[in-house]
Amino acid sequence: MKNISVIGSGTMGNGIAHLFAQHHFEVSLVDLSPDQLHKGMATIGKNMDRQIAKGTLTEADKAASLNRISPYTSLADGVNKADLVVEAATEKIEIKLDLFRQLDLLTPANAVLASNTSSISITQIAAVTQRPSQVIGMHFMNPVPVMKLVEVIRGYATSEETTRQIMDLSSQLEKVPVEVQDYPGFVANRILMPMINEAIYTLYEGVAGVSEIDTVMKLGMAHPMGPLQLADFIGLDVCLSILRVLHEGFGNPKYAPCPLLINMVAAGFKGSKSGEGFYSYPAGTKDYPVSSRFSK
Numbered sequence: 001m002k003n004i005s006v007i008g009s010g011t012m013g014n015g016i017a018h019l020f021a022q023h024h025f026e027v028s029l030v031d032l033s034p035d036q037l038h039k040g041m042a043t044i045g046k047n048m049d050r051q052i053a054k055g056t057l058t059e060a061d062k063a064a065s066l067n068r069i070s071p072y073t074s075l076a077d078g079v080n081k082a083d084l085v086v087e088a089a090t091e092k093i094e095i096k097l098d099l100f101r102q103l104d105l106l107t108p109a110n111a112v113l114a115s116n117t118s119s120i121s122i123t124q125i126a127a128v129t130q131r132p133s134q135v136i137g138m139h140f141m142n143p144v145p146v147m148k149l150v151e152v153i154r155g156y157a158t159s160e161e162t163t164r165q166i167m168d169l170s171s172q173l174e175k176v177p178v179e180v181q182d183y184p185g186f187v188a189n190r191i192l193m194p195m196i197n198e199a200i201y202t203l204y205e206g207v208a209g210v211s212e213i214d215t216v217m218k219l220g221m222a223h224p225m226g227p228l229q230l231a232d233f234i235g236l237d238v239c240l241s242i243l244r245v246l247h248e249g250f251g252n253p254k255y256a257p258c259p260l261l262i263n264m265v266a267a268g269f270k271g272s273k274s275g276e277g278f279y280s281y282p283a284g285t286k287d288y289p290v291s292s293r294f295s296k
Contacts, residue, residue, distance in 0.1 A: 193243050
């Protein structure tokens with residue numbers, strides 16, 4: 001695999017493009033929005049500047065890596081030479097199914113089609129293509145260039161060869177791939193999202209405030225980030241979507257999203273990306289959260 005197409009230039013998409021380009025792959029970054037594509041490329045440059053400041057990247061490395069990324073607003077042009085497509089679009093099943101129908105028609109017959117979905121069924125996605133054995137989940141963690149884990153999700157029809165290719169490729173990217181089976185939420189979010197949801201219920205029921213809940217989990221459980229700040233970082237809308245997938249997929253009320261989370265997303269409070277969630281982000285960045293409207 002030499003030519004990689006990444007669909008979506010948001011937080012996950014630009015991180016995935018950054019990672020592949022830094023490891024000497026030719027990358028096509030595809031987004032229908034020129035503004036979003038420009039923003040994604042700018043983010044990659046800023047994140048590489050952070051690596052330079054830390055001494056893990058040189059200016060020459062940055063220039064070479066950026067030169068390996070070609071931006072496209074046309075899906076057809078962006079995937080017609082792909083050996084691997086990594087879809088990193090919005091976590092909505094309708095959008096993903098439509099994309100994979102198109103990718104199946106537009107990509108070379110031998111291309112592997114991967115989804116960065118954090119919860120949606122790979123089997124369901126693969127079923128809308130004529131190559132289900134070549135469809136797989138490749139779930140990166142955020143921030144992609146930093147986090148070591150890749151969940152490799154096998155759909156019902158994913159072949160051994162496709163799985164081996166993606167496991168090997170993940171290792172080439174200096175990640176640690178973990179193979180998991182295709183059930184709602186896979187492993188990471190099946191465990192993480194109920195914890196975040198319970199933290200929101202703890203706030204909703206008035207047991208403690210935002211900073212108190214996060215402090216207990218950081219100092220008492222050795223978590224690097226409290227669950228409510230982590231929810232802001234992930235995106236409250238994304239958390240809600242994943243919980244709904246779990247609730248629908250298992251039919252178990254323990255996965256039902258907290259009413260507070262539902263109301264916050266409906267009101268536009270989506271976390272750091274919107275400027276406010278459980279914390280406020282007046283500087284426009286997740287790096288500097290301040291006390292929120294929930295503070296005592």
